[in-house]
Amino acid sequence: MKYEKKHINRAIIELTECINNILNAERDQYALRIKQLFLTIKNNEILNFIITPYLDLQLDEKNVGFISTGHQIQCNFVIPEDEDEEIALILEVLKYMAEDESTIESGPFSIYMKNSYDENLYLFNRKIVEPAFNKLLRKLQYKIEDIGDIQDDKIEAGEITIINIGKITADKSMIAIGKNITQQSENVFEEIRNEITKNIEDECIKNELLSYLAEMEKNKADKKTFKDYYDRFINKLGVYMSIIGPLLPYLVDYFK
Numbered sequence: 001m002k003y004e005k006k007h008i009n010r011a012i013i014e015l016t017e018c019i020n021n022i023l024n025a026e027r028d029q030y031a032l033r034i035k036q037l038f039l040t041i042k043n044n045e046i047l048n049f050i051i052t053p054y055l056d057l058q059l060d061e062k063n064v065g066f067i068s069t070g071h072q073i074q075c076n077f078v079i080p081e082d083e084d085e086e087i088a089l090i091l092e093v094l095k096y097m098a099e100d101e102s103t104i105e106s107g108p109f110s111i112y113m114k115n116s117y118d119e120n121l122y123l124f125n126r127k128i129v130e131p132a133f134n135k136l137l138r139k140l141q142y143k144i145e146d147i148g149d150i151q152d153d154k155i156e157a158g159e160i161t162i163i164n165i166g167k168i169t170a171d172k173s174m175i176a177i178g179k180n181i182t183q184q185s186e187n188v189f190e191e192i193r194n195e196i197t198k199n200i201e202d203e204c205i206k207n208e209l210l211s212y213l214a215e216m217e218k219n220k221a222d223k224k225t226f227k228d229y230y231d232r233f234i235n236k237l238g239v240y241m242s243i244i245g246p247l248l249p250y251l252v253d254y255f256k
Helices: 005-023 027-043 045-056 083-099 103-112 117-148 188-199 203-218 223-255
Strands: 002-004 065-068 075-078 154-156
Touching (some): 002 005, 005 154, 027 045, 188 203, 188 223, 203 223
Antiparallel strands (some): 065 075
């Protein structure tokens, strides 16, 4: 899969705008701005490709995020040392806040315990959310600079990844996204088939995806036919992109 440089730049501009809207939002618009961020990520193929690995990153939930201090109400907010995990944690927390809007008040209050909910939210944004987003935007800016040095106007998908999923501990794991990964697993079809079967409840969508996957597996040697079914597969994934996303680079190798 290839993306044009101008589309990558536009995607980063869209993401930056969404982030700034969250950081500057009042309490009554906070959930809306978060929802707009995740809708933008969902609808923009490039942002979806870049951000999905963060959404899939497994965190030590017992030891990061809101951690009780033993006080009836007050919590500490523990940030992971690893910056990719920090970004993933903030995205996870914000997504939860948008789903349960009461936590927009209760979460920041449990950390700072100021009299004003707006003041608690301001501190939460500036001390916790903004530093994580700054790291994300810095990583993206570095990537844009690297892409600018590439002569071709169309960039391979692997060139725009900013997180190495391969660092997740998993025995015999196939999950890996990155510029220098060339190994292709013959078991990728079985892995994807298992993920679809386990995680997608809608029988109609599940069966259609499995049908396209079977056609891809059958036509591995025919790049044109393979890509035709791959495109149908991607278009059908929709909201389930985050489930299969980390395995897609293995499929892309078949029609390069």
